[in-house]
Amino acid sequence: MNHPDKLALPVGTTLDRFIMRKQEDFPYATGELSQLLRDIALAAKIVNREINRSGLIDIAGAYGNRNVQGEDQQKLDVIANIRFIRALRNGGEVCTIISEEDEEVIQTGNVQGKYIVAIDPLDGSSNIDVNVSIGTIFSIYRRVSPTGGEGTRQDCLQTGTHQVAAGYVVYGSSTMLVYTTGNGVNGFTYEPSLGEFFLSHPNIQTPATGAIYSINEGASATFSAGTTAFVAYCKEQNYSARYIGSLVADFHRNLLKGGIYMYPASAKAPQGKLRLMYECNPLAFIVEQAGGKATSGRCRILEIEPHEMHQRSPVFIGSSELVEKAEQFLAQDNAS
Numbered sequence: 001m002n003h004p005d006k007l008a009l010p011v012g013t014t015l016d017r018f019i020m021r022k023q024e025d026f027p028y029a030t031g032e033l034s035q036l037l038r039d040i041a042l043a044a045k046i047v048n049r050e051i052n053r054s055g056l057i058d059i060a061g062a063y064g065n066r067n068v069q070g071e072d073q074q075k076l077d078v079i080a081n082i083r084f085i086r087a088l089r090n091g092g093e094v095c096t097i098i099s100e101e102d103e104e105v106i107q108t109g110n111v112q113g114k115y116i117v118a119i120d121p122l123d124g125s126s127n128i129d130v131n132v133s134i135g136t137i138f139s140i141y142r143r144v145s146p147t148g149g150e151g152t153r154q155d156c157l158q159t160g161t162h163q164v165a166a167g168y169v170v171y172g173s174s175t176m177l178v179y180t181t182g183n184g185v186n187g188f189t190y191e192p193s194l195g196e197f198f199l200s201h202p203n204i205q206t207p208a209t210g211a212i213y214s215i216n217e218g219a220s221a222t223f224s225a226g227t228t229a230f231v232a233y234c235k236e237q238n239y240s241a242r243y244i245g246s247l248v249a250d251f252h253r254n255l256l257k258g259g260i261y262m263y264p265a266s267a268k269a270p271q272g273k274l275r276l277m278y279e280c281n282p283l284a285f286i287v288e289q290a291g292g293k294a295t296s297g298r299c300r301i302l303e304i305e306p307h308e309m310h311q312r313s314p315v316f317i318g319s320s321e322l323v324e325k326a327e328q329f330l331a332q333d334n335a336s
């Protein structure tokens with residue numbers, strides 16, 4: 001069924017209706033990916049409720065365990081992890097999950113499930129207890145192995161170019177879900193009193209350039225010559241330094257306003273800090289769909305061959321002209 005101007009749906013369209021209408025654009029679509037996106041939205045609503053009242057009930061602070069990254073897990077990290085895993089398992093579409101909070105992949109038991117999800121259940125953990133925006137980041141792949149068995153290592157370790165969908169939720173002054181299925185990027189704002197996400201930011205295009213740079217300069221003493229030179233360039237241009245310390249929130253601001261977020265390699269983090277499968281790849285897919293760029297400094301993030309579930313990568317992501325400028329400065333690092 002062809003819709004006049006089939007891709008444009010009015011602001012205020014519910015997420016459910018949007019997903020349904022987009023599915024109609026793909027005659028062979030079976031509805032499984034649509035259902036998976038709904039499962040993620042449901043878990044996001046539940047986690048949003050927990051976050052909003054986290055100061056009132058005893059879910060603030062550390063959980064008392066360390067995750068595979070060696071980080072102290074916050075209680076909300078664990079709660080969000082449980083909520084998303086449960087929604088994905090119960091939804092039936094996902095056979096295997098890669099989660100930041102679990103060392104091993106999670107086999108859901110849905111052996112007929114066609115999808116793999118890599119997820120950062122709660123991003124910006126250091127900001128949980130201080131009422132600063134935090135988020136959730138997800139990346140979706142189709143399995144390459146036949147259904148009927150558990151997801152394999154090959155199913156899980158696909159390059160970012162194979163993502164069929166990716167998105168994030170930002171739990172901020174308002175809660176938004178932003179995602180792509182490879183046909184542009186759309187943002188939905190949550191209306192808690194109705195329990196619905198509504199289309200508020202259709203067809204997001206990130207400005208080709210901007211005057212914002214986001215980087216934690218705390219480790220600048222051990223940045224590469226190229227990174228140091230690019231940061232100096234940003235200052236010479238009188239760009240504004242903005243760093244919230246929650247990747248999703250920093251990325252979202254720059255996506256809408258124009259800018260560049262960087263988490264480079266340093267002595268403290270020789271491979272950078274951010275994880276390829278559930279932080280860099282999904283945001284790189286989104287930024288490219290919105291007209292921006294994402295690089296490790298050596299290559300396009302989406303073309304990095306993954307070899308570990310929790311591997312890290314340096315990342316420079318945002319407005320295309322700023323990332324290209326960064327690449328020019330970083331080239332000196334690759335020459336040496």
Ligand SMILES: O=P(O)(O)OC[C@H]1O[C@](O)(COP(=O)(O)O)[C@@H](O)[C@@H]1O
Nearest residue numbers: 120122123124125126216245246247
């Ligand atoms: O404190 P740093 O070194 O600047 O790191 C901040 C970065 O680490 C993160 O908190 C890592 O993500 P998690 O909170 O999901 O572990 C990013 O959200 C953020 O951009």
Ligand SMILES: [Mg+2]
Nearest residue numbers: 120123124279
């Ligand atoms: Mg994170």
Ligand SMILES: [Mg+2]
Nearest residue numbers: 100120122123
């Ligand atoms: Mg996290």
